[in-house]
Amino acid sequence: MSRPVTDKQFRALIENSGDGLALIAADGSILYASPPGARILGRDAITSIGRPALDLVHAQDLSRACTFCQRLRQTPGTSPSCQVRVQHQDGSWRWLEITASNLLDDPGVGAIVTNFRDISERKQAEEEHGQALARTHAARNAAETAAERLRAIQTITDAALGYLTLDESLRELLSRTRIVLAGDAAAILLLQEEQRQLTFRAVQGLDTAATNAVPLDDDIVGRIAKEGKPLIFEDLAELERGNPALKQRIRSLLGAPLLAEGDVIGVVFVGTASLCRFSEEDLRLLQLVADRAATVIEHARLFDQVRAGRERAQNLSQQLLEAQEAERRRLARELHDEIGQALTAVKLNLQGVQRAADPAIAGRLDESVAIVDRALQQVRNLSLDLRPSMLDDLGLVSALRWYLDKQAQRAGFVGEFVAGPMAIRAPANLETACFRVAQEALTNIVRHAKAKHVRMELREAGGELSLFIRDDGVGFDVAAARQRAVGGGSLGLLGMQERVVLSRGRIDIQSAAGRGTEIHVRLPLVPTLPPLERRSRRREP
Numbered sequence: 001m002s003r004p005v006t007d008k009q010f011r012a013l014i015e016n017s018g019d020g021l022a023l024i025a026a027d028g029s030i031l032y033a034s035p036p037g038a039r040i041l042g043r044d045a046i047t048s049i050g051r052p053a054l055d056l057v058h059a060q061d062l063s064r065a066c067t068f069c070q071r072l073r074q075t076p077g078t079s080p081s082c083q084v085r086v087q088h089q090d091g092s093w094r095w096l097e098i099t100a101s102n103l104l105d106d107p108g109v110g111a112i113v114t115n116f117r118d119i120s121e122r123k124q125a126e127e128e129h130g131q132a133l134a135r136t137h138a139a140r141n142a143a144e145t146a147a148e149r150l151r152a153i154q155t156i157t158d159a160a161l162g163y164l165t166l167d168e169s170l171r172e173l174l175s176r177t178r179i180v181l182a183g184d185a186a187a188i189l190l191l192q193e194e195q196r197q198l199t200f201r202a203v204q205g206l207d208t209a210a211t212n213a214v215p216l217d218d219d220i221v222g223r224i225a226k227e228g229k230p231l232i233f234e235d236l237a238e239l240e241r242g243n244p245a246l247k248q249r250i251r252s253l254l255g256a257p258l259l260a261e262g263d264v265i266g267v268v269f270v271g272t273a274s275l276c277r278f279s280e281e282d283l284r285l286l287q288l289v290a291d292r293a294a295t296v297i298e299h300a301r302l303f304d305q306v307r308a309g310r311e312r313a314q315n316l317s318q319q320l321l322e323a324q325e326a327e328r329r330r331l332a333r334e335l336h337d338e339i340g341q342a343l344t345a346v347k348l349n350l351q352g353v354q355r356a357a358d359p360a361i362a363g364r365l366d367e368s369v370a371i372v373d374r375a376l377q378q379v380r381n382l383s384l385d386l387r388p389s390m391l392d393d394l395g396l397v398s399a400l401r402w403y404l405d406k407q408a409q410r411a412g413f414v415g416e417f418v419a420g421p422m423a424i425r426a427p428a429n430l431e432t433a434c435f436r437v438a439q440e441a442l443t444n445i446v447r448h449a450k451a452k453h454v455r456m457e458l459r460e461a462g463g464e465l466s467l468f469i470r471d472d473g474v475g476f477d478v479a480a481a482r483q484r485a486v487g488g489g490s491l492g493l494l495g496m497q498e499r500v501v502l503s504r505g506r507i508d509i510q511s512a513a514g515r516g517t518e519i520h521v522r523l524p525l526v527p528t529l530p531p532l533e534r535r536s537r538r539r540e541p
Ligand SMILES: Nc1ncnc2c1ncn2[C@@H]1O[C@H](COP(=O)(O)OP(=O)(O)OP(=O)(O)O)[C@@H](O)[C@H]1O
Pocket: 444, 445, 447, 448, 449, 471, 473, 474, 475, 476, 481, 485, 489, 490, 491, 492, 493, 494, 517
């Protein structure tokens, strides 16, 4: 059977507990504080008696403490808890966790019974943990912002831009920049040095009035170009000068110069219709866009220069070839018509004299007629080599067949010629190009190949004129021969290539030592090609 607990035992329990205990009167003053409770606050238990308990509470926790007291009074019989800071004797603040029971109505107690413990260390640990969490959070936010920027930069300047034309690239660059920087308008302007002004090259969200050329002394865009550094204009309305049409549409503006090798070549800007605070980060992003735009523009300019140079060179080549063809035709005609006729007349005269001649000079006259005959043959050959009349009169097929036969006889190989059906006759310039390529290829075979058999094919297929020449000769290293030709070693291969390129065609040469050579030329039969020479079917008088 259990014995009732004595007062002394109760006192011992209270005095040796880890928690503090206090009794609070209805007016809020301390009636009793247990020695452990007084120790927690570094106070003497006796001196605490009679003090209003709320006097010890931190000012920032007072309202919470008052709410707690109110709840206690309104709901007797419950044991709510709260955490507040209470002042230690040494002036420092300690976090207490207080649990209280309202026993004011209990006639045997008549007080609020509070039980409290020091939770300062736990609170500090919680606080440090909270700070660490906040730091981690901030770091994660910063990392996410940086990643977002990176994604924005990648979105703006991705490789896809490289496949667009200059204007498409600039438009795309601008539209992406406007989206990323949440602008209402954006533009890229290029510097016209001579006129000391900037002209709009790509525009988004601006009406035409706002896109007139901007003088360099303009206070907004002109200033960015002149200073050569990115600028933020927080409120264009505050500026006295500056393009009024632009100010009507844009309130805040962010701009950066386009720089090529340190020189300003233009400006890019983004603007908003209402006031906006652009950040330094936005400025850096726009400068990246400006750098990319400058590169795109510089590449396009260089490309244009190269293309213009190439076009000039091709025009020159074309004119040279035209002049050469005209000259050859003139010489061929002269040889045939003038010198040929003169030699024929001389021959006829000699033959006339021969009949009545003294036998003493008959031998020398025979010899003279033979010399004139050989000269006539040479003149004819020369004339045909320069420009075979059948190319103009009978067309490419006849001219090629005749030329192959002639070379076959000359070099002693077997020539085989195959021509496919031709729906229409190719343009004169194309026939000339094709004949000249074949002429050089056959001359090379005669000079270098030691071939026994040569096959030549001419066809029309897929809107192209296709010429195929194959020999079974010694073959050669095409790459090495091309290299020598480029270095000035020879002209034939380069000449073929040039003729084909000028006709917008393709040439493929396959050869290897001991395996013969194959040349395949394809020339497009496009009627819209600019004529290299006027078609002439008849000999000019
Ligand atoms: N069908 C071929 N068979 C063997 N070698 C060839 C043939 N065609 C070209 N070659 C080789 O390629 C070289 C370059 O040819 P290319 O026509 O450019 O120059 P070339 O005939 O020597 O001189 P040219 O400038 O008078 O034409 C030739 O020197 C020859 O060695």
